[in-house]
Amino acid sequence: MSKRLGSLVGGAVVAALSLSVLSAVQAHEPGTFESPIVEQRVAKFKQSGGDIQSVFKKHLPAGDLDAVAAAALRMAAWADEMPEYFPKGSVSVGADKSLWDDFFDFKAKAKANASAARALHTAALSGDKSQVVTAAKRVGGTCKSCHDSYRIKH
Ligand code: HEC
Numbered sequence: 085m086s087k088r089l090g091s092l093v094g095g096a097v098v099a100a101l102s103l104s105v106l107s108a109v110q111a112h113e114p115g116t117f118e119s120p121i122v123e124q125r126v127a128k129f130k131q132s133g134g135d136i137q138s139v140f141k142k143h144l145p146a147g148d149l150d151a152v153a154a155a156a157l158r159m160a161a162w163a164d165e166m167p168e169y170f171p172k173g174s175v176s177v178g179a180d181k182s183l184w185d186d187f188f189d190f191k192a193k194a195k196a197n198a199s200a201a202r203a204l205h206t207a208a209l210s211g212d213k214s215q216v217v218t219a220a221k222r223v224g225g226t227c228k229s230c231h232d233s234y235r236i237k238h
Contacts (some may be wrong), residue, residue: 124169
């Protein structure tokens, strides 16, 4: 494959991934949060959404791997504490109630997200851009995996 075609195909993959991970039609309009904890977790999810989007659309094109590393650490830190932001009964329009029936699985999915984000951090420190792209796509996959099961999109 020519180099140019290769990068075009790569771009298409990133665009498709971005669409699936980032096509966040907002579940919550400002001022419509069910409770303070829902408002807090949505703010943190939005930060991760912004971070993964910046990795693909800004930091990678600019070759700014330090920024990728910082974004990866933020996503990992949020993934670590994510389950604590879903106490029983903290229902919302965006969260599928089934997550409290299988909270063990929900926690496993948060953990997978944290590990993938830490792997992205390691890849960014390695300075190998293709490794970073692969790791960033894996992070996106772990977001999607949980969303497919437990997030209600609007
Ligand atoms: C373990 C499960 C899980 C993981 C992992 C996860 N999410 Fe989510 N996400 C949810 C749930 C559940 C909601 C709905 C929260 C609510 O509305 O109460 C949500 C909501 C969101 C929202 C919408 C916030 C809003 O209402 O405007 C965005 C954006 C988002 N997630 C991005 C991400 C990104 C990016 C990642 C990966 C870096 C990620 N999420 C990983 C479960 C997860």
